[in-house]
Amino acid sequence: MTWWCSTVEWPWTWEWRPYVGAWLLVLVMTVPYLRSMRRRAKTVGLTDRDKRAIVWYLLGIVAIWVASDWPVAALSASYLLTMHTAQFILYGMLAAPLLLIGMPEWMIRRFLERTRLYRAYRMAANVFVAAIVYNGVLILTHVPNLLDGLRASQLGSFVLDIAWLIAGLIVWTPVVSTISELRLRGAIARCTFLFLATGVIPMIPAALITFSPEPSYATYELAPRSWDFTALEDQQLAGAVMKVTGIFITFPVIAYIFIQASLAESRHVGTRDEGGSAPGPAAAA
């Protein structure tokens, strides 16, 4: 039995394969969370926000499970660079923000206190550090020899996947963290950071992958082909997927932030007008 998915040499089949490590990861991330929520419910009760957080968190866990288990992980580790890129997106661009949204402030503060990770997390959440860490991990884990080497072993593949998840958690912290002092203030700041950190810089490795005249990764070039496209076409598609991620994830989030900011501003103005002392026509009447 395989605990984590790594490169194999046999041809792809749709025969299901279990990856115990993926299930364990899901359990380790879910059980303590739900127990904590249950304790909270018994003591002070859950707010509506807590209940919504559970949904977000579980969606993040689903994203991790999909990324770590068959078939996505199997295709990603051995056969298709495109699926490898999709897996990266699942970890770093989908699961990470969902997990952050799904962890209420009281919970993450307690976690950071118990693990004494607050200072390190706060330092990592600095916008410069977060952008550098995320893009550093992105670039480093796409160095051909390094990626081929990591993918070859279960441990290496696990390290690669977890690195993506952690980098994703770090880069999304200034945007969606429930800890207010770690979150950027202002919609423009958050959108600019998100655009630059996750939308622009990743285009560099994506372009290198897309426009390479030959396959860059032995793992995928020498994989048994079960599809009608070549290793180079797979690589070009992977580069395109990496590039358009911004369109499908980053840009909607940016749009959402702006809409929320606009609505909040309207409410703010409305409240001020209603409670303000400036005499209006009604007051005058």
Next chain:
Amino acid sequence: MTRRDNGAVLDSSAASTEARRPDAAAPASPGARPPAGGLPPDRLPPAGPSRRAISLIVLAIALLAAAVIVSMATRNRTTVDAVAGDDGWAGAVLEPTRPRPEFTLTDTSGRPFDFAAETEGELTFLYFGYTNCPDICPIHLSTLNQALRAQPDLSATVVFVTTDPERDTPERIRSWLDGFNGAFIGLTGTPEEILAAEAASGITPAVPDAPGEDGFYLVGHATEILAIGTDDRTYLAYPFGIRQSDWELDLDRIASGEVPPVASAGAVDVTAAVAGQGKAGEAASVYLTFDNRGDDTTIDAVSTDAADQVVLHGTDASGVMTDASTLDLPSGTTRLEPGGRHIMLEGLRQALEPGDTVTVTLHFADGETAQVAMDVVAYDDVLDRTTPQEAGA
């Protein structure tokens, strides 16, 4: 506007231009506890690292990114290193080289195909595999095809011989090869004919596995693609694992006229070798070309099983042939040519006819030896074979 809510994540109530303060106070949320060390957030040290630390991190990442870009821009040689020797060829250099294999099979149009005659003088890639191969064969041929497409000026013939004639009908082979390149030649034959072709090519014979319950079976077969030069010598063998970038490196060299050495000893490569024909009991000449990448050296002796005696011949100032006890090889290129220095095989134990192969062993002064296998050609053709020529074009 300060945020006192309990974490409306995408809530932009702070949509004002209020800047993020690194030491901003933590929200007083229900159940919230002071962060690490029991310090309230407003008493924690500044959030980020110092400017110097950030500068160092930025520098480190920039260097890392540069290294990565260089790494990705240059060709990955992982697989090459596993195969290549000091000569830098991605394929395994065959020493001694082998002549172009001679066998006749049937092509996909049902016509007899005399491999040696039909591909004579052409750069040829020869591969034994089967169309039901789930991994190695399609990847290997696809990789070669992609590499050849990157060298449109290189004229090369690719010949695929099935090791599974029972399932690989000519039609199936043709259809399968067309998936890669319609110019690829497919050959089949009886199991005996294919076995003979494998033997002629120096390839380990293929062995089919026992069929499974569904009748499907795999065929264990050699994975090398043999590269045969325009001089009809088999120089290189490319095992599975060779990547497109590896192929392209070798094809670049082949296209520029370079061929792997036919033999090597230390820093000395024998880059060309040919023997003239001779009758049994008589003599035949051997002409070699050396590329000495090291210091000056000498060949002290030459031995062979093909003749009673081997003599090193020089030529004096008047053009008269003289015996030489050693053969000096200064640094650089040295050619043994008709009318100049050469090696004479005296007392041939059997006739050497054009198409035969003869092997000699060179004994160098430093104790190194090199075994050189070479074609026997008619004397009229010797000059052609000892003159440098474009190998791949």
